[in-house]
Amino acid sequence: MTQANPIPATLVSGDGIGPEISAAVVEILDALGKPFAWEVQEGGMAAVAKAGDPLPAALLDSIRRTRLALKGPLTTPVGGGFRSVNVRLREEFKLYANLRPARTLVPGGRYEDIDLVLVRENLEGLYVGFEHYIPIDGDAHAVAISSGVNTRAGSRRIAEFAFDYAAKNGRKKVTIVHKANVLKALTGVFLETAQEVAKKYAGKVAVDERIVDACAMQLVLKPWQFDVIVTTNLFGDILSDEIAGLVGGLGMAPGANIGEGAAIFEAVHGSAPDIAGKGIANPLALLLAAALMLDHVGRLEQARRLRAAIDGTLREDGIRTADLGGKATTRDITQAIVQRI
Secondary structure (H helix, E strand, O other): OOOOOOOEEEEEEOOOOOOHHHHHHHHHHHOOOOOOEEEEEEEHHHHHHHOOOOHHHHHHHHHHHOEEEEEOOOOOOOOOOOOOHHHHHHHHHOOOEEEEEEOOOOOOOOOOOEEEEEEEOOEEEEEEEEEEEEEEOOEEEEEEEEEEEEOOHHHHHHHHHHHHHHHHHOEEEEEEEEOOOOOOOOOOOHHHHHHHHHHOOOOOOOEEEEHHHHHHHHHHOOOHHEEEEEOHHHHHHHHHHHHHOOOOHHHHEEEEEEEOOOOOEEEOOOOOOOOOOOOOOOHHHHHHHHHHHHHOOOHHHHHHHHHHHHHHHHHHHHHEEHHHHHOEEEEHHHHHHHOOO
């Protein structure tokens, strides 16, 4: 496919601030040369109102066709028996790898020069949701039991993804994060398998390992010691948000969910209904997700130009939204990035 041909992709604007930040991202990508031909689909609360499901069949069918999606924040309705929208999407398309990079974009924060990547296993662990209650003495919920599942095959697949990512992107080291000192079977199989995979990359990518609680502490004390982190589902969920905090919060945190048959790129923050419609939302997380999407489809030069325009707008022009200490509106930052492109 030539650079001129737009790539079919599904766009899900999402809830709350989702439509505002999605419109901003589309405008910026159009200035970059319209790399994607969008199939626009509704999900979340808007889809519940129309189709009775936050993940309607039309949305899922679109992703099956395009195998590529950009997704704003989607709200899972409270009650009503709906499972997490994000978990359903991961399971539906077998998106086994969650990629969460974090890079310092705005200097002068608590930490400078952060540049690390977390790779999270996305389908196993405690997120399989094998849970039940045991009633005692008339209390139906007296005991709650949850089972975690890690497989050798799943552990190998995510470890290979992490080491392959490191090798292809010039990363020096992968840290395997686990709790094998206590959860000897559940996370022991993950550690053991990842260490086996690491042997294939000897001389190319260094490897070490950390117990998850020690890793959490060391990320706060000395985050620069880490490069790529690979870990299980629940630990990855927690550590990825901690890492986002090193660079300014979830408003700066893109995410990629990648499987063999599809890839979905997203802003990992919530829908922020309290500021929806006010024109002050920060579109950077979704925009950085779009940069990851360009990487994924091999449009590396467009991804480079996009990141350079973001950096210049924030660092040199000083145009920042309120959550980053500035006064710019969504429109202001969008126009500034377009101007730089």
